[in-house]
Amino acid sequence: MCKVLVKTSGLSHEEWLKYRKLGLGGSDAGAICGLNPYSSPMSVYFDKIGDEIILIDNEAMKQGRDLEDYVAKRFIEATGLKVRRANSIFMHEQYPHLLANVDRMLVGENIGLECKTASPYSAGKWKDGEVPAHYLAQCYHYMAVMNADAWYIAVVILGQDFKYVKIERDEEIINNLIKIETDFWNNNVCRRVIPEPDGSKEVDELINQYFGTPHSHESLILQGFDDALQRREELNEFIARLEQEKRKIEQDIKLFMADSEVAINDSYRITWKNTIATKLDTERLKTERPDIYQEYSKVSNYRRLLIKAA
Structure with missing residues (x-):
């Protein structure tokens, strides 16, 4: 059986976010497993260790909350089953960090x-009957915490369709998920060890956000990166060859089209048309009207990573 961490009736959104920091929720599960295209283990880590409560609330999130009741009603209509609100944040009896x-x-x-709602x-x-992987992880996480027999997921695809899927309990998946989440909580969050980066743009932004300003000008002894840096050089060369191959394909097409604007077959439609672009001559503006240039200039401060062979 699970335990009730806190009743959510009358709980403000900010208070709810504070309680979320006490453990790992369903929406964290997919990110920790590397299944969420919109989040990462590193973003979950920084969210859990930070004292700041970030009130992110965009239009998609608002619509998701507002339409939750509608999705539940559609589920009732489609299945004849009855549902109720839980009005609580629950915690796993054996693993209290699972919420x-x-x-x-x-x-x-x-x-x-x-x-769920989807565009x-x-x-x-x-x-x-497919379900996005990070949503599957979320449902298995809930089954783990609630010791549930199964879980339904229902989605309204806005303006198009309504679907629902029943996800049966799978002990192997649930046990593996508990192991992964517990390892993350104990060895990353509790020990303040940043998870490995995954190469995503989101992780780039997180690293720049938290380490955007250097506080030490001391030189470090670079250790353990020689193989990775050698691989980086190989990748740069490979990417350059791919870019050249891509340009050659485009050049062949341009020679084929010559002075024609459009080329079509059953699979592709290619256009090669004149485009007029207006670009500000910043060098001339800086020379002739330095006052205006200065007034509208925006200074950016960022750390630039340069890698050179010794």
């Missing part, structure tokens, strides 16, 4: 419901 803030529980059954551009991710 669950579930959308709905089925009446009379130990089964939950996760409500029409994401419809393909839900075809033929």
Whole structure:
């Protein structure tokens, strides 16, 4: 059985976010496993160790909350099952760092419901009963915390469709997930050890955000990176060859098209048209009107990484 960490009735959004920092929730599970295209283990790590409560609330998040009740009603209509709000943040009895803030529980059954909304551009991710991997991880996480028999996930694809899928309990997946999340909590969050980067742009932004200003001008002895840096050089050469190959393909097409603007076949439509672009002559502006240049100049401060062979 699970335990109730806190009742959410009357809890402000800021207070709810504070409680989320006490453990790992369902939306963290996919990121920790490397399955979430919009988050990463590093972003979860910095969120959990920071004292600051960041109130991120965009239009998509607002619509998701507002439409949660509608998705639940559509699920009831489609299945004939009854659901209820849980109104609590739950915690795993054995692993108190595993938390669950579930959308709905089925009446009379130990089964939950996760409500989602998706844009029409994401419809393909839900075809033929498929569920995006990070949402699957979320549902298995809830099954782990709630010791549930199964979990439903329902989605309204805005303006297009409604779907629902029943995810059966899988002990092997749940045990592996608990192991991964517990390892992350104990060895990264509790020990303040930053997770390995994954090469994503989001991790780039996080590193620049937290280490954007150097506080030491001491030179470090570079250790343990020779093989990785050699591989980086090989990748740069490989990327350069690929870019050249790509340009050659484009050059061949341009020679084929000559003075024509459009070329079409059953698979592709290519256009090669004149485009007029207006570009500010900043050098001339700086010379002739330095006052205006100075007034509208924006100074950016960032750390630039340069790697040179010794």
